[in-house]
Amino acid sequence: MKNYISCIAIALVGLGFSACEFDNQPAPEIVFEGNFTYNNQVVPMMNGRASLSFYEDAYELNDRFTVHSNQNGKFSELIFAGDYDVVLDADRGAYEDNSDTLSIKVTGNTNQTWEIVPFYFVNDVGYSVSGSTLAATANISKTSTRDLEYVSLLVSRVIICDRVNKEDEIQIPAAEIDDLTNISISADLTDWTQDYCFVRVGVKSDGNTYYNYSQVTKVNLK
Numbered sequence: 001m002k003n004y005i006s007c008i009a010i011a012l013v014g015l016g017f018s019a020c021e022f023d024n025q026p027a028p029e030i031v032f033e034g035n036f037t038y039n040n041q042v043v044p045m046m047n048g049r050a051s052l053s054f055y056e057d058a059y060e061l062n063d064r065f066t067v068h069s070n071q072n073g074k075f076s077e078l079i080f081a082g083d084y085d086v087v088l089d090a091d092r093g094a095y096e097d098n099s100d101t102l103s104i105k106v107t108g109n110t111n112q113t114w115e116i117v118p119f120y121f122v123n124d125v126g127y128s129v130s131g132s133t134l135a136a137t138a139n140i141s142k143t144s145t146r147d148l149e150y151v152s153l154l155v156s157r158v159i160i161c162d163r164v165n166k167e168d169e170i171q172i173p174a175a176e177i178d179d180l181t182n183i184s185i186s187a188d189l190t191d192w193t194q195d196y197c198f199v200r201v202g203v204k205s206d207g208n209t210y211y212n213y214s215q216v217t218k219v220n221l222k
Contacts (some may be wrong), residue, residue, distance in 0.1 A: 027078070028078040028079050028080045029078060030078065030079050030080065030081055030106060030108060030109055030110070031076065031077075031078060031109045031110070032067065032075075032076070032077050032078075032079045032106065032109075032110045032112065033074070033075060033076035033077070033109075033110070033111055033112075034074070034075060034076075034110075034111050034112040034113050034114060035073050035074050035075070035113055035114070036050055036069055036073045036075070036114050036115075036116050037073070037113050037114070037115055037116070038115065038116060038117060038118055038121055038143065041121070042072065042073040042074070043073045043095070043116060043118050043121070043212075044071060044072060044073050044122075044200070044212075044213040044214060044215045044216075045069045045070070045071055045072075045073050045093055045213065046071065046093065046162040046163065046164070046210060046211065046213070047069075047070055047071035047160050047162060047165075048068045048069070048070070049068070049069065049092055049093050049210065050068070050069040050073075050088075050089075050092050050093040050095070050116075051066045051067060051068045051069065051088075051089045051092055052066065052067045052075065052086050052087065052088060052089065052114065053065070053066050053086070053087050053089055054066070054067065054079070054084045054085075054086050055084065055085045055086075055087075056082050056083065056084050056085075065079075066089070067079075071160065071161070071162065071213075071216060072215060072216075075114075079106060080106075081106050081107050081108075082105075082106055083103070083104075083105050083106075084103070084104050084105075084106060085101050085102070085103050086101065086102045086103075086104060087099065087100070087101050087102075088100075088114065088116065092210075093118075093210050094118060094119045094120070094203075094205060094208055094210040094211055094212045095116040095117055095118045095119065095212075096116070096117040096118075096119075096144060098116070098117075102114075117143060117144060118143055118144070118212045119142075119143065119144040119146040119203070119205040119208065119212055120140055120141065120142055120143060120144070120146075120148070120203040120205060120212040121140070121141045121143050121212065122138060122139070122140050122201055122203065122212065122213065122214040123139040123140065123141055123181075124138070124139040125137065125138045125139075125200075125201050125214045125217070126138075127199060127217060127219050129219065129220075129221055132188060132189050132190040132192070133186050133187070133188060133189070134153075134155070134186060134187045134189055134197070134199065134219065134221070135184065135185070135186045136153050136184070136185045136186070136187075136199065136201060137182070137183065137184050138151065138183045138185070138201045138214065139180075139181045139182065139183075140180045140181070140183060140201075140203060141180065141181075142180065144205075146205035146206060146207065146208065147174070147205065147206040148174040148177070148180075148203070148204075148205060148206070149173070149174055149204040149205055149206050150171045150172055150173045150174060150204050151171070151172050151174075151177065151183055151185065151201065151202070151203050151204075152169050152170060152171040152172070152185070152201070152202045152203075152204065152211075153169070153170045153185040153186075153187055153199065153201060153202075154166045154168075154169050154199060154200050154201070154202050155167050155168040155169070155187055155189070155197050155198070155199050156197065156198045156199070156216075157194060157197065157198070158198065159198050159216060159218070160216075161198045161199065161200050161216045162200075162202070162211070162213070163202060163204075163210070163211050167197075168187055168189075169202075170185055170186070170187050171204075172185055183201075185201070189221065192221065194221070195220065195221055195222045196218055196219060196220050196221055197218075197219055197221060198216050198217070198218055198219075199216070199217055199219055200213050200214045200215065200216045200217065201213065201214040202214075
């Protein structure tokens with residue numbers, strides 16, 4: 001019994017030293033940031049969905065770590081200096097998969113543009129309010145071979161707005177769209193209680209769960 005207790009004590013002491021050693025590790029201080037872009041234009045996303053994986057042989061805690069995009073198409077993370085192989089994670093958004101690896105040497109704050117090919121790209125949007133009706137117009141380009149399923153107007157009470165985080169969504173099926181460069185959608189906000197809302201246009205293509213988006217816009221209703 002004494003030996004058993006002694007073993008436990010030694011193990012706990014060992015864990016204590018390990019925890020202290022871990023706590024004494026310096027936190028990462030280098031800012032790695034940038035944007036997902038298409039033809040030098042930022043590609044809006046679903047918040048936290050698109051991601052880059054970083055691989056480093058000398059990284060002791062794991063074989064990789066992941067940096068996620070916000071809904072504006074921007075990514076930002078504190079990392080350590082080092083040599084990394086970076087890849088775009090597959091099946092994380094409405095863009096073409098690309099398994100190419102980018103090898104980078106990080107020695108200080110780094111700004112990196114990551115070019116992707118979205119299935120559709122929202123070139124321009126406009127919003128107007130008349131009474132309880134919110135109207136949107138959109139100019140959209142097809143940038144892949146994916147067929148269009150529908151275009152939607154997403155309305156949210158908070159700034160995070162996407163196919164999941166929304167209060168309302170109005171869809172126009174592809175069969176009712178004659179011209180991608182001139183799409184009109186409207187939402188009835190008769191029961192809306194706020195003086196404002198957050199909106200964006202989403203584009204759903206066949207064979208993919210995710211949307212392509214416009215940037216989120218705050219619209220004052222009164």
